[in-house]
Each structure stands twice: as structure tokens, then as C-alpha cells.
Amino acid sequence: MREEHLRYLVCPRCKGGLDILGGHVATGSSIETGRLQCITCQKTYEIVRHIPRFVPAENYASNFGLEWNKHARTQYDSYTGVNISETRFFEETKWPRRLDGQLVLEVGSGSGRFTEQAASTGAMVISVDYSSAVDANYASNGDRENVLIVQADLRRMPFRENFFDKLFCFGVLQHTPSPEESFMALPPYIKNGGSLVVDVYRRRGAIRQALMTKYWVRLFTRRIPAERLYAWCEAYIRSMWPVARLLRRLPCGRGLAWRLLIADYYGICDLPEELLTEWATLDTFDMLSPVYDNPQTVDTVREWFRKADMSDIDVHCGYNGVEGRGTKSE
Numbered sequence: 001m002r003e004e005h006l007r008y009l010v011c012p013r014c015k016g017g018l019d020i021l022g023g024h025v026a027t028g029s030s031i032e033t034g035r036l037q038c039i040t041c042q043k044t045y046e047i048v049r050h051i052p053r054f055v056p057a058e059n060y061a062s063n064f065g066l067e068w069n070k071h072a073r074t075q076y077d078s079y080t081g082v083n084i085s086e087t088r089f090f091e092e093t094k095w096p097r098r099l100d101g102q103l104v105l106e107v108g109s110g111s112g113r114f115t116e117q118a119a120s121t122g123a124m125v126i127s128v129d130y131s132s133a134v135d136a137n138y139a140s141n142g143d144r145e146n147v148l149i150v151q152a153d154l155r156r157m158p159f160r161e162n163f164f165d166k167l168f169c170f171g172v173l174q175h176t177p178s179p180e181e182s183f184m185a186l187p188p189y190i191k192n193g194g195s196l197v198v199d200v201y202r203r204r205g206a207i208r209q210a211l212m213t214k215y216w217v218r219l220f221t222r223r224i225p226a227e228r229l230y231a232w233c234e235a236y237i238r239s240m241w242p243v244a245r246l247l248r249r250l251p252c253g254r255g256l257a258w259r260l261l262i263a264d265y266y267g268i269c270d271l272p273e274e275l276l277t278e279w280a281t282l283d284t285f286d287m288l289s290p291v292y293d294n295p296q297t298v299d300t301v302r303e304w305f306r307k308a309d310m311s312d313i314d315v316h317c318g319y320n321g322v323e324g325r326g327t328k329s330e
């Protein structure tokens with residue numbers, strides 16, 4: 001972070017302003033190591049590897065830290081050469097291509113593939129994640145003039161209320177202990193008239209839900225240490241890939257591959273074979289490792305927007321299951 005970024009941050013505990021304590025180490029204008037202190041309650045927060053950290057290094061999202069540091073670039077358009085993240089970002093948000101002068105908050109950034117897209121609009125983008133995924137994001141986007149990356153918990157963020165013009169949160173809410181509570185934590189940070197866009201996994205009917213292999217395999221796998229589970233996923237995808245390729249020839253073969261926990265994106269994303277296996281390893285681990293996976297129905301998500309008193313509510317099935325947009329009422 002740079003000194004000028006202090007204007008975006010407050011103490012997550014008491015909302016007091018923050019100061020940078022002396023004795024920090026800087027590389028150019030970026031503070032690499034140091035400490036922030038709340039002017040009001042005196043609580044201190046570390047700056048580690050250029051990133052202000054408002055939460056303990058290890059927490060329930062540590063599996064995502066491992067996932068996104070191993071796959072720091074896998075899903076970036078600038079790595080795949082295919083505009084998958086760009087299309088999803090602009091189609092889901094319906095935001096214009098230029099947002100100069102606006103302040104955008106990204107909640108749950110993972111490796112930062114959507115940070116790259118949000119930053120391309122010219123807006124100032126503040127990007128938050130609970131896990132060490134922030135380090136992967138920093139490696140790709142940390143040098144951008146209009147990006148600040150912060151490690152924090154969405155349920156207690158280090159920002160003022162009524163502060164952001166726009167907020168997006170993709171693929172995160174289902175991975176929190178209470179998706180509804182997490183959703184309700186977001187609108188206060190948006191200015192009146194500002195835009196909120198979220199997406200969340202979709203809950204199917206009871207039978208379809210029960211038939212999804214990952215939900216019963218997860219009962220065991222989410223307890224396995226992340227490193228060990230990742231090694232298993234890598235070996236599994238390597239050994240099962242020839243099977244996945246054969247299954248593509250059958251009418252329902254791809255669905256069958258997913259039931260066998262092979263996250264094969266063939267026919268969904270136009271990627272070469274070696275990238276498909278990289279995505280498969282990433283997403284098989286992503287299915288099996290999270291501590292929480294609480295999918296939601298369209299009606300539930302619509303109800304959240306209503307409860308938060310949002311207007312222009314638009315909730316429907318979309319990219320990641322259920323996607324929802326709303327405007328904070330004036």
C-alpha cells in the first residue's frame with residue numbers, strides 16, 4: 001500500500017482513522033513492511049508484503065489461500081488469451097466500460113482475475129480477500145496505480161460506510177458461515193444510489209442436490225489438510241483425464257465427468273487441453289476443499305436484496321448459479 005491509500009482505510013473495530021507508524025520499510029512509494037495504528041482505539045494492524053492485514057493469517061478460508069497461490073494466473077484472461085473473465089464481469093455487473101473517478105469495492109477477490117477487469121475501467125478499485133489469495137492478487141495487480149489490495153473479513157471491513165460507488169462480490173457468499181449475514185454486511189459500504197452485484201452457487205431441488213457427488217464427498221474432504229488434498233486432486237485429474245476425454249464422446253458424458261469430480265470445462269470454455277487440465281485441477285480442489293459451501297435459491301437471494309431495502313432488484317440464474325443486482329435506495 002502507499003501512504004495516499006490511508007484515505008480509503010479505517011479501523012475495522014471502531015471506524016477511527018489510521019496512521020502509519022514509523023520504522024516501516026518501503027520499496028519506492030509502496031510500504032512493504034510496517035504497521036498501521038488506529039488514531040482512536042490505538043489498535044495496530046500489520047502491513048506484510050505490501051498488503052495491510054486486518055485478520056489473522058490463518059482462518060477458515062486458508063484453503064483458498066493455497067488454491068489461488070497455486071493457480072495465481074490460471075483463470076486470468078491475460079494468461080488464457082480468452083476473454084472469459086471480461087465477458088462475465090461486464091455481463092454480470094452491466095457496468096459501463098469506463099468508470100473513471102468512481103470507487104469500486106471487490107469483495108472476495110481470489111487470485112484477482114476480476115480485479116484486472118475492474119481496474120481496466122479506470123475506477124479506483126479496492127480489493128479484499130480473507131485469505132492469503134491477496135498475495136497472488138498483489139503479484140498480478142499490486143503495481144497498478146488504481147488498485148489497493150487488503151486482507152480483511154467481509155463481515156468487518158476496514159472502510160467507512162456510504163463510501164463506494166459500486167461493490168461486486170463473485171463466488172464468495174456460499175463459502176461463508178452464513179451467506180445471508182455476509183450479504184447483509186455489504187450494502188452499508190455503498191453510497192446511496194450505488195450498485196451492488198453478487199453471485200452465489202444455486203441450490204437445486206432436494207433430489208438433484210443429493211445427487212451432486214461433491215456434497216457428500218465434501219463431508220470428508222473439507223477436513224483434509226489443504227496441501228494433502230491438493231496433491232490428491234492433482235494426481236486424480238492426471239490419472240482420470242483420459243477417461244474425461246472419452247466421456248466427451250457420449251451424449252451425457254460431460255455431466256458424468258463432473259459427477260466423477262472431474263471439473264472438465266471442455267465445450268464450456270474454449271481452452272487448449274493443457275489449460276483445461278489446469279482448470280480441472282483448480283476446480284476439483286475448489287469443489288472439495290472449502291469449509292463452507294452453502295448454495296442458495298433465486299428466491300432467497302431476491303429476498304436478501306429486498307431485506308436490504310435495495311431498488312432495481314434483478315435476480316436470476318446466471319454465470320455462477322444465481323446472480324443478483326440492485327441499487328442502494330436514495
Ligand SMILES: C[S@@+](CC[C@H](N)C(=O)[O-])C[C@H]1O[C@@H](n2cnc3c(N)ncnc32)[C@H](O)[C@@H]1O
Binds near residue numbers: 133
Ligand atoms: C471461490 S473464491 C472466488 C474468487 C473470485 N471472486 C473469483 O470468482 O475468481 C472465494 C473467495 O472468497 C474469499 N472469502 C471467503 N470468506 C471470506 C470473507 N469472510 N471475507 C472476505 N473474503 C472471503 C476466499 O478467500 C476466496 O478467495
